[in-house]
Amino acid sequence: MSVGFHPDRAKALIDILKPARMTRVVDIGANPLDETPYKGLLSIGGCDVWGFEPQEQAFDRLIANKGPHENYICAAVGDGKKAELKICADSGFTSLLEPNPAYIDGIGQSKDRMRVVERVEIKTSRLDSLKDLPDFDLLKIDIQGGERAVFRGGPKKLSKALAVITEVAALPLYVDQPVMGEQMVELGKHGFHLHKFLFLKTIGYRNRWSGRLKRGLYRSQLSDGDAVMVRGLMDINGLEDEELKHLAILCDSVLLTQDLGVTAMAELMHRGVLQEARLHDYVDLLPKVSPRPVETAAQ
Numbered sequence: 001m002s003v004g005f006h007p008d009r010a011k012a013l014i015d016i017l018k019p020a021r022m023t024r025v026v027d028i029g030a031n032p033l034d035e036t037p038y039k040g041l042l043s044i045g046g047c048d049v050w051g052f053e054p055q056e057q058a059f060d061r062l063i064a065n066k067g068p069h070e071n072y073i074c075a076a077v078g079d080g081k082k083a084e085l086k087i088c089a090d091s092g093f094t095s096l097l098e099p100n101p102a103y104i105d106g107i108g109q110s111k112d113r114m115r116v117v118e119r120v121e122i123k124t125s126r127l128d129s130l131k132d133l134p135d136f137d138l139l140k141i142d143i144q145g146g147e148r149a150v151f152r153g154g155p156k157k158l159s160k161a162l163a164v165i166t167e168v169a170a171l172p173l174y175v176d177q178p179v180m181g182e183q184m185v186e187l188g189k190h191g192f193h194l195h196k197f198l199f200l201k202t203i204g205y206r207n208r209w210s211g212r213l214k215r216g217l218y219r220s221q222l223s224d225g226d227a228v229m230v231r232g233l234m235d236i237n238g239l240e241d242e243e244l245k246h247l248a249i250l251c252d253s254v255l256l257t258q259d260l261g262v263t264a265m266a267e268l269m270h271r272g273v274l275q276e277a278r279l280h281d282y283v284d285l286l287p288k289v290s291p292r293p294v295e296t297a298a299q
Contacts, residue, residue, distance in 0.1 A: 002256045007044050019249070024049075024137050024246075026050045029052070030052060032058065055094060076123075077143075083123075089115045098175040108207050140166075148183060158190045165198065165254075166227055191232070193231075196228045198227075202222055203221050204218050232247075248261040265282065
């Protein structure tokens with residue numbers, strides 16, 4: 001468990017750590033359907049966002065509403081080859097992969113929402129081929145089944161990232177979609193380990209007999225959710241000073257895992273980069289914490 005985002009605490013932490021630059025986020029599949037996990041940090045001017053979205057209407061909405069620290073590119077990131085974008089009736093299901101009829105028939109729902117209404121030929125770009133894209137701290141990716149292709153096309157960029165928030169699925173919604181375990185194995189090759197889930201959704205099986213079951217109550221099948229993968233979980237002293245600072249900021253305001261953030265700050269303290277009193281200044285801002293140690297109370 002952890003506590004939610006608080007703007008004053010986030011601003012105070014950034015002031016305590018004094019990173020050399022803003023925390024940087026790359027959002028692949030930035031279609032603004034849901035609230036992003038980095039919304040709070042972005043709202044206080046605490047991060048710089050680079051977003052990629054190939055659907056023109058979704059891209060236009062991003063451009064129309066973007067703030068001073070947001071940069072958006074109408075492009076698809078993948079394996080660097082030509083591909084076909086399957087635009088679905090519900091744009092949230094749009095993918096480079098084909099909707100899986102076995103999933104639709106087996107679950108008994110989403111047929112209309114996953115119906116392909118348009119097919120568009122596009123060129124994808126490998127993550128490592130995006131020369132103008134700066135190194136980033138967080139990759140947030142939601143591209144409906146194409147995530148593994150992005151990981152495989154970006155080993156250099158991923159080597160500098162601290163965390164990945166990726167949409168994972170328990171069942172293949174799309175033909176040949178790598179499911180949850182396959183994504184985790186792939187990210188493990190890049191040094192990332194599973195830290196937590198931001199959320200996991202469940203759905204119910206639908207047929208003419210299950211119609212008697214209340215939809216809000218009978219939802220047994222794990223569907224999809226956002227998994228948080230972090231680099232350096234078992235070797236945090238292997239991270240550089242600046243990396244530790246951005247990890248702590250992400251932990252406080254995006255990943256909402258403040259215990260890991262305090263651990264990153266403790267490593268900075270052991271290196272002499274951060275005073276112990278300043279670490280306690282941050283902890284004092286968190287709810288339901290123990291009193292400050294006596295020996296640091298006067299500092």
